[in-house]
Amino acid sequence: MKLTDLEVFVVGNPPPHFGGRYFIFVKLTTRCGIVGYGECYVATFGPHVVKHMIHDTFQRYFEGTDPHHIERLWRRAHGSGFSHRPDVSMMGVFSGLEMACWDIIGKAAGKPVYELIGGRVHDRLRAYTYIYPDAQDAIPPAGQRAKAYTDPHVAAERAAQYVDAGFTAVKFDPVGPYSVFDGRQPDLPSLDRSEQFCKLIREAVGSRADLLFGTHGQYTVSGAKRVARMLERYDPLWFEEPTPPDMPEVMAEVAAFTSVPVATGERLCTKFEFARVLEAKAATILQMNLGRVGGILEARKIAAMAETKYAQIAPHLYCGPLVGAANVQVATATPNFLILESIEDWGGFHADILTSKMPFEEGHVIPPTAPGLGVELNEEVARAHPYDGTLLHLQMSPDPA
DSSP, X not given: OOEEEEXXXXXXXXXXXXXXXXXXXXXXXXXXXXXXXXXXXXXXXXXXXXXXXXXXXXIIIITTSOTTOHHHHHHHHHXXXXXXXXXXXXXXXXXXXXXXXXXXXXXXXXXXGGGGXXXXXXXXEEEEEEOOXXXXXXXXXXXXXXXXXXXXXHHHHHHHHHHHTTOSEEEEOTTOOOBTTOOBOOOHHHHHHHHHHHHHHHHHHTTSSEEEEEOSSOBOHHHHXXXXXXXXXXXXXXXXXXXXXXXXXXXXXXXXXXXXXXXXXXXXXXXXXXXXXHHHTOOSEEOOOTTTSSOHHHHHHHHHHHHTTTOEEOOOOSSOHHHHHHHHHHHHTOTTBOOEEESTTSOTHHHHTBSSOOOEETTEEOOOOSSBTSOOBOHHHHHHSBOOOOSOSSOOBSSOO
């Protein structure tokens, strides 16, 4: 079996853009005609630049090779150009191609990927969603953020709706816009706003659901400790990325200070960066994103490393549903799986871009039994929604907050 062809789809995600402005999907084809799909999560360059990067990587390392040789392919990419270190752009490109290889491997074997990386452990996967705006609030006036992100009363109402629909955990980030100058010290209005979100959401959902307090690395260590002290009275399941991800040794100071579990990992890649997190005791919940971390096999290795420290995984998803499908495969086979990020219930455009919706019921993903990743890209929909913009997937403020 040899890889012969690559196609890349840069797909615009229609408003309200849940999951980002666009998705980057790849399609690999073997000489014997088996097709595999994957998704690259590369947010450091414009998507059309990334498309060229994907073609370059395919031509250098994948074309003409056996898709089963994941370990050899990973090493070639990891050491590319004498780098031999975690590279978030290369690993994002590689992750989507590796994911497509696993889709091919599973289809050739007639098995879901999870059966090939240890076998099914979980029959249902507990999921959470961010508190997203409802339809009326989803596209606010220019220059404004949706009320679900800024008004704790609206967020609490939305949280109760999600819990009524079966979710047992909801995530929210009341800290405000993040900037390239973070971490920062929170001011008193910010601390008050964060507490109001926690208080009103806890009152709305009671003990029916866990609260997941998200930030995007916005605090200094001392600032994160002030927030953590406030959080403890509301007993959240986690405090996400309390400091920037560069220095897990510093984040560890926050983890040692608070009884709230610290979660991190959406911006990290490869086993080497996650090893630093575990060794420093910076977090006990690892949130690898399968479209960035280095692929399915790399994520499985990270989960195994975490298992030896009694740490858990909670795969992160803020991109498209093929990364989500890879998350599902790894989570299904992982004994130390905690919870899975979903973008609501896998509906809307996340369902439209697949030929069939991911099985979902009452706040849980049901692992698909189809071979490979278990879902297929709807190429007709992908071609009908090209992204021709110039913005990055996510835009951080370029100025101090």
